[in-house]
Amino acid sequence: MFMGMRSISRDESFIEYGLKMLMQVLINFSMGLVMALFVFIFGLWGIISTYQANPLTALFFFVSASSAAFAFVSTYLFAIYGAAAGGVVGVVKMAESNMRIEAARGGGRARISDVNVFSS
DSSP: OOTTOOOOOTTSOHHHHHHHHHHHHHHHHHHHHHHHHHHHHHHHHHHHHHHTOOHHHHHHHHHHHHHHHHHHHHHHHHHHHHHHHHHHHHHHHHHHHHHHHHHHHTOSSSOGGGOOTTOO
8 A cells, every 4th residue: 555655865855755645645545445436336236136136126225335335435535635635734824824933033034025835
């Protein structure tokens, strides 16, 4: 699962390394959950077919269970991506606040007017 994890190189900052690792973890979780969903759906069809239930009941159960599995996976992915985005925004806000404090003390290199994190 963590095959792409590597050590930090000399040419990248700790922020770049942290963001790359965060994206790698999010991609790993996304791919794992989506693959688990497909394996579950195919396995579910096999279980239903061996049970030999009424075709209408079997179809209803298959659609219901597949929908529930999809809802779980999508909710979980939404939650981890939301938590990651919230964490990144919180770190950016804290860094911006620290830059403003340093600039107000007169010891920093940045000026308050230079601190605009969200512009491209």
